[in-house]
Amino acid sequence: MSSSELGVAVVGAGADHWSGTAHIPAITALDGLRLRRVVTSTPESAALAAERWQVEATHELDRVLDDPAVDIIAVTVRVPRHAEIVEAAITAGKHVYCEWPLAVDVPQAAKLTALSASRPGRVHVTGLQGxxxxxxxxxxxxxxxxxxxxxxxxxxxxxxxxxxxxxxxxxxxxxxxxxxxxxxxxxxxxxxxxxxxxxxxxxxxxxxxxxxxxxxxxxxxxxxxxxxxxxxxxxxxxxxxxxxxxxxxxxxxxxxxxxxxxxxxxxxxxxxxxxxxxxxxxxxxxxxxxxxxxxxxRGDLPYASPLPANHPGHNVASAYAALADAIRTGHALTPLPDFNVAVxxxxxxxxxxxxxxxxx
Missing domain, CATH: 3.30.360.10 (Dihydrodipicolinate Reductase; domain 2)
Known part of the structure; x- marks a missing residue:
């Protein structure tokens, strides 16, 4: 991985999953991002994911939290598990892209937002790609x-x-x-x-x-x-x-x-x-x-998607492009759906x- 590339780990990368439909195609289509690892629920599903995506796969979250080559954690599991994984990722110092909904309710989302605010050097967004x-x-x-x-x-x-x-x-x-x-x-x-x-x-x-x-x-x-x-x-x-x-x-x-x-x-x-x-x-x-x-x-809109207009990950790719820009420059040209927006x-x-x- 070149020094200019941001490494991404996708948590929740089963075969029949939104991550495979949208997230992974978006990540792999964008310059400057590199899919580094995927995380699934079992050793068996990790082996299948590794074969499918030709990338390292694991069923152990700590493996990616401790990996210095992983800059961004994408959380695409079921909603009730969002909070625990997002909290672990923020605590580990990672940037986060969490699928919407951010949490199961307002108090849980507010707690994650407060934790996000305590890490001002990191960018945490919600998957409101629309x-x-x-x-x-x-x-x-x-x-x-x-x-x-x-x-x-x-x-x-x-x-x-x-x-x-x-x-x-x-x-x-x-x-x-x-x-x-x-x-x-x-x-x-x-x-x-x-x-x-x-x-x-x-x-x-x-x-x-x-x-x-x-x-x-x-x-x-x-x-x-x-x-x-x-x-x-x-x-x-x-x-x-x-x-x-x-x-x-x-x-x-x-x-x-x-x-x-x-x-x-x-x-x-x-x-x-x-x-x-x-x-x-x-x-x-x-x-x-x-x-x-x-x-x-308009043809001058920032973060044009590299995916076809009819691809389910079309807008997801634009969201990742804006996230990467914010990580590199400290801001994005389009307002990000950060955790405050999610709350x-x-x-x-x-x-x-x-x-x-x-x-x-």
Whole structure:
């Protein structure tokens, strides 16, 4: 490894895993980063990971925490294990990229944020990669430039069929609310962070959260009881811009749509997949017109992804590029989703939960 390269260890590198879908392709595609090690749960899975990725693999976290060639620890395991691994990595003096959600609740996230603040020479970020979408960043700039005038109201919708289709048996743990990986924490979390980069901080006016399908269907044919929500609806206020938001695991297919209505037109972001993955479409319809102008991403945006636009790791690569820049220079050209950002998002989701639980 050259002295200019930053070594990365990915914790949670099983074969059927988000790390293999997005993180490892992003790391290996970027100049200046080198995948040094992967960490799995067992010696057997470590051997398989080493063969697949052609890199050193271990099931012992201390092996990477003690490795001076590892600069960045990427935490991609299940959410309940995030806190212990992130705490160990920060204590070991490593930079950290932790998948979203950062923690299972606000107090746990706040504790990690305080620990992060005690290591000012290290960079710790959360995997809210959607904010690096070139279409989203172009939309934010166009909105700030007055392309649709003054924003008035907005409608946000994220549909996925995850609550209706059979899922792999090893994903059955997602049916438990305590796992903190459901429609609110994952899909609303990612999307509301993206919306916040466009409209700013949100205030919750009303919310509802429920399970429309109280069973979790797995590919073995079993129907398992679930207590995690599969639908969320919220009324949000962004400094006077009222947003009606719906997040559903009982949609007919994957789709995303954000429409922002302004005094001079309508801006629309849409996708046929989860919005944080990338490949969005950005359109503007001027006031009084039926013709939509398709806006392409600006070509001067920092941290352009080396991965194709349709790759699930497209935005993840941009997030890693920004992290590497911050490590090398002490700052990034695009605001990073650091642990303070994560706590604020955890707090917003907690307010939505409380409002939903106390609603008549």
């Amino acid at each position: 904010r690096f979408s070139p279409h989203l960043r172009t939309a934010a700039q166009a909105l700030a430039a007055g392309r649709i005038g003054r924003p008035l109201t907005a409608n946000l919708r994220v549909y996925l069929p995850l609550g209706l289709l059979p899922r792999p048996a090893h994903r059955a743990h997602l049916r438990h609310r305590s796992v903190a990986a459901n429609v609110l924490s994952i899909h609303a979390g990612h999307t509301l962070d993206m919306l916040g980069t466009v409209l700013g901080p949100a205030r919750v006016s009303a919310a509802r959260m429920w399970s429309a399908v109280p069973e979790f269907l797995v590919d073995t044919g079993e129907r398992l009881p679930r207590d995690s929500p599969d639908n969320v609806a919220a009324l949000l206020n962004y400094a006077g811009v009222v947003v009606v938001a719906q997040f559903s695991h009982t949609g007919p297919n994957e789709s995303f749509e954000l429409e922002i209505l302004g005094t001079e037109g309508l801006m629309r972001l849409s996708s046929t997949s989860q919005p944080q993955f990338g490949q969005l479409t950005l359109e503007v319809t001027p006031l009084g017109s039926r013709d939509r102008d398709v806006l392409q991403p 604020q998002l955890h707090e917003l989701l907690a307010v939505i939960t409380a409002e939903a639980l106390t609603a008549p």
